[in-house]
Each structure stands twice: as structure tokens, then as C-alpha cells.
Amino acid sequence: MTATLTRPKPTPTLKLAGNEPAISVRDLTAAYREESVLHEVDLDIPTGALAAIVGPNGAGKSTLIKAMLGLAPVIAGAVEMFGRPYAEQRRLVAYVPQRSSIDWDFPTDALDVATMGTYGRLGWFRRPGAAERATAMAALTKVGMADFARRQISQLSGGQQQRVFLARALAQDAEIYLMDEPFAGIDATTGRAIVVLLRDLQARGKTVICVHHDLETAPEYFDWLVLLNRQLVAAGPFTETFTLDNLAAAYGGSMRALAARFAAVVETPR
Numbered sequence: 065m066t067a068t069l070t071r072p073k074p075t076p077t078l079k080l081a082g083n084e085p086a087i088s089v090r091d092l093t094a095a096y097r098e099e100s101v102l103h104e105v106d107l108d109i110p111t112g113a114l115a116a117i118v119g120p121n122g123a124g125k126s127t128l129i130k131a132m133l134g135l136a137p138v139i140a141g142a143v144e145m146f147g148r149p150y151a152e153q154r155r156l157v158a159y160v161p162q163r164s165s166i167d168w169d170f171p172t173d174a175l176d177v178a179t180m181g182t183y184g185r186l187g188w189f190r191r192p193g194a195a196e197r198a199t200a201m202a203a204l205t206k207v208g209m210a211d212f213a214r215r216q217i218s219q220l221s222g223g224q225q226q227r228v229f230l231a232r233a234l235a236q237d238a239e240i241y242l243m244d245e246p247f248a249g250i251d252a253t254t255g256r257a258i259v260v261l262l263r264d265l266q267a268r269g270k271t272v273i274c275v276h277h278d279l280e281t282a283p284e285y286f287d288w289l290v291l292l293n294r295q296l297v298a299a300g301p302f303t304e305t306f307t308l309d310n311l312a313a314a315y316g317g318s319m320r321a322l323a324a325r326f327a328a329v330v331e332t333p334r
């Protein structure tokens with residue numbers, strides 16, 4: 065018997081099943097020194113998906129994103145974006161790293177960080193000009209950070225810094241957005257603003273993949289689930305994959321506590 069957690073709201077704009085994959089991960093194994101972190105992960109993420117990578121701490125979620133970007137040590141397997149290796153598709157891919165992994169002391173302001181998003185289309189040796197600054201400013205406005213454009217990044221709050229890095233990704237105008245915990249440590253209002261931004265990207269045909277920790281909001285925010293714990297537990301539409309069995313497989317013993325927390329929202333199977 066498979067109980068389903070909060071039933072995801074249907075996403076009327078999306079028929080993902082037949083879409084060409086934006087990302088194909090084939091038998092991916094990644095390891096840091098002797099520690100194998102991802103083992104034979106095999107999955108497709110369809111174009112236009114709003115996908116969540118979910119799993120416990122240390123599950124390899126950040127490593128999976130980094131492996132997609134060629135930033136993690138891949139032992140075997142491959143990742144393709146629209147059928148080609150990342151090295152050939154760089155410009156199409158925007159990345160928002162996990163906040164804790166960024167050195168916030170570098171001396172630069174919010175507008176400079178957002179402008180970095182435009183570098184890909186500038187090519188070698190060209191410096192950003194008025195057009196790039198305007199694009200960056202528009203992105204800062206979109207995330208509600210226009211008033212902080214000239215503020216040093218180290219003098220912004222954590223949530224504000226997060227928004228600036230989102231602006232950098234938006235300024236890039238990519239096709240695939242990889243975001244490592246964009247909702248971590250931000251307030252509810254900012255969270256809702258980010259959801260609106262992500263849905264806007266999806267409405268424009270972009271593919272968005274976020275590492276996400278909150279099981280309560282996951283089915284509401286996203287339509288595609290990648291459930292991970294060193295190995296792939298499940299990947300597919302939330303409606304098919306967000307089950308207690310799968311969550312138990314990913315979270316192990318701690319799932320009992322999770323199930324208790326979720327008792328109020330677990331639906332009786334029909």
C-alpha cells in the first residue's frame with residue numbers, strides 16, 4: 065500500500081512526460097577520494113520541468129548539481145544537456161551555489177555580482193557596458209534588490225545575498241537553471257517571491273532544478289522530483305514519486321519522525 069503525501073496541485077501548463085530531456089544523467093558515479101558519494105545515478109529531467117532534488121544531508125544533492133557542471137569528481141558515467149556535454153552548453157546553464165559555499169567577503173557590490181551573469185554572452189576581453197548593466201539592474205529589480213545595487217555584498221543580509229545571486233542567474237538568460245537551496249534561510253515573503261520567479265522562468269520554457277529541503281512545500285513549488293540518497297531513489301512527476309515508501313527509502317529510520325510530522329497531511333489511499 066502506498067500512501068501519498070500532500071497531493072500536488074496539478075500544473076495545467078505542463079505536459080512533461082514526452083518532453084525532450086534538458087538534462088540526461090547516465091550511470092553517474094562520483095567520489096571524493098575514497099568516499100563514493102553518488103552511485104550509478106541515471107535520470108532524465110524533461111525540458112520545462114520545475115524539478116526538486118530532495119534527500120537528507122550528505123545525500124549527494126550538491127554533488128549531483130556540481131557533477132552536472134563539471135565541478136565534482138566524476139568516476140564514471142556522463143551528463144548531457146540538450147544532448148551535448150556541459151562544456152559545449154555553458155552559456156545555456158545558470159548556477160546558483162549553496163549559500164554556505166560562497167566566500168561573502170570578496171569586495172564587490174550587488175550590481176557587479178548581477179552583471180557577472182551577462183559575462184557569458186560578452187565573449188573574451190569585452191567589458192560589460194551600459195546594456196549589460198541595464199540587464200543586471202533589471203534582474204536586481206525583479207528580485208527586489210534594486211535599492212541595494214551599490215551595497216557591498218558582505219553588507220547584505222543572508223536572504224538579500226541569496227536574491228542577488230538569483231539576479232545574477234536571471235541576468236544570464238539561460239535555458240537551464242541549477243539552484244542549490246535557493247529557499248534556505250529566507251523569510252516567507254522572499255520565498256513566495258522566489259516561487260513566482262521560478263514559475264515565470266518555467267512559463268518561458270526554461271528548465272529549473274533546485275535542491276530543496278522542505279518536504280512540506282516541495283510538492284507545492286515543484287512538479288518533478290529527484291529523490292536521492294547516494295543512489296537514486298526515485299525520479300519523475302511528484303504525483304507518482306512523492307510517496308511515503310520512497311521518502312522512507314531516502315530518509316531511512318528518520319522517516320518515522322517525518323511521517324509523524326506529516327500525519328496531518330497524509331492522504332488515505334483511494
Ligand SMILES: Nc1ncnc2c1ncn2[C@@H]1O[C@H](COP(=O)(O)OP(=O)(O)OP(=O)(O)O)[C@@H](O)[C@H]1O
Pocket residue numbers: 096097099101119120121122123124125126127128162
Ligand atoms: N569537496 C569535498 N571533498 C570531500 N568530500 C566532500 C566534498 N564535498 C562533499 N563531500 C562529501 O560528500 C557527501 C555528499 O555531500 P553533498 O554536499 O553533495 O551533500 P548534500 O546532499 O548537498 O548535503 P546538504 O543537504 O548538507 O547540503 C558528504 O558526505 C560530504 O561530506
Ligand SMILES: [Mg+2]
Pocket residue numbers: 125126127162244275
Ligand atoms: Mg548541499
